[in-house]
Amino acid sequence: MDGQVLGFCGPGLMGAPMIRHLLRAAHAVRVWNRTPAKAEALIADGAQVAATPSALAREADVVLLCVADAAAVEQVVFGEHGLFAGAARESVRVRRIVDHSSIPPDATRRLAERAAAFGAGWVDAPVSGGVAGAQNGTLAIMAGGASADVEAITPILGAYAARVTHMGGVGAGQTAKLCNQAIVTATVAAIAEAVSLARRSGIDAAKLPEALAGGWADSTLLRTFVPRMTQDGLESIGALKTFQKDVDTIAAAAAQTGTPMPVAGTVQQLLRLAAAMGLAQADFSGFIDVLHTPRTGAA
Template sequence: MDKHELGFCGPGLMGAPMIRHLLRAGHAVRVWNRSPQKAEALVADGAQVAATPRELARAAEVVLLCVADAAAVESVVFGEEGLLAGGTGEGVRVRCIVDHSSIPPDATRRLAERAAALGVGWVDAPVSGGVAGAQNGTLAIMAGGAATDVEAVSPILAAYASRITHMGGAGAGQTTKLCNQAIVTATVAAIAEAVSLARRSGIDAAKLPEALAGGWADSTLLRTFVPRMTQDGLEPIGALKTFQKDVDTIAAAAMQTGTPMPVAGTVQQLLRLAAAMGLAQADFSGFVDVLQTPRTGEA
């Protein structure tokens, strides 16, 4: 595989292990983060720290993003000292931006059009597989953008992805991620209901993955989340506010396309209830805590 000089914005729970895989693959990676300490933590792995996104644009032809939301993506790319702030003047090398963030498809299309006007390609490349997938280099990437751009960056993304699927033009990757999140959030909510039912029925909920192994209810999500819902002290793998952001985006896309999504609508209300209960920062498994309201007669 050819070695590249890359930029990466957003070394968080997902981004940091992705950057480490790029470094192990032999790429030179400059890293920027709004909180500098997260970028500096990767220096020991071989990364270089950039002071601004604009600095990355001057050093790398491909810059990858993994940030919180559409506002953060727009700020990193077009804000003050952003990758494309002031256009692509002398000294700017970036020719393609790969966005691993999960943002609305229509926002992606607008950003991609602005970048294209400056001669910069855009690949929306949201991922699935969670922190474990990022750490193991087995993420699934659903990509949108020009076929030539997706083909060009795929060897780079292969450092941390086991599957890269080109789904169509700009925004198609984000739409596919919404489909993914509709399935994931509904399934995790259903697992929380099953754990709650098991507990209230007097059986050991922790044994559900063993009891259901090999059956139709068996899944990676079941094996991942039942332990997280029945054990204490496990390292968080994401916050419920992230699920809420995704499900709100699903609801907006459903409205725009006239798609009935009653299950996603119920999950959206469950997540809003979680936020009202002060659980926005709780782990993804916090669905089960929303369901732990005392029964009549309980203290």
């Protein structure tokens, strides 16, 4: 495209389809993953695999991250084999880091300050839209960072995003993602309650999306999660432990800002109960397994 080489760390459920979109858009992409097989699976699509983040950083102008949490981001960037491992400022090729991970805003600001010492701009760019959005190239991205940095990477993100919204300085994208997750987790929990009520009342819960279509309760989440809560054998789109991480971060941000969030607090306790029940690895739809114990005669 413009001669820039991209690095991408974290080709998982979300990252792999995002990388494929970048390759289809004719970007040169170097990939790294802690599990090498996940990176090697992209060779057939045109990606080149780096042995370590530091090796990737020697070839990439812009590095995109999509990893599990703040500890993983810090390790990838500043760890023993991280992007800046053993590097002097004048030897660093990476000019911008784009973090698609969902991590606390304050952690983002600290990491950005450290990256600035190497001359690299930081854009926190968490995504919404799930695996389907990544596969379809229709993700919504909430970006935080300097205007020049956000403007520079927006054409790159356009390969897999339908929308990139600049929310403010570093950390603002992560705050917007917390707002997103507060709405998503509360809504999925409410859908699970509705499915459980329908079943206990003897009606076919699977018909709820059809019955509610066009009404105020209709939503992408309703149409996505009722089938996942009423059918078996569907491929996982994410684990409840990810929701728990996000809701714990929401609770911390609420405490820091003095924001009352009673609904998010209830969802947090529901997710802790799910973990205690051994459901941390269950699909996002696993709320239903916490709330609904089938009774004799239930639909």
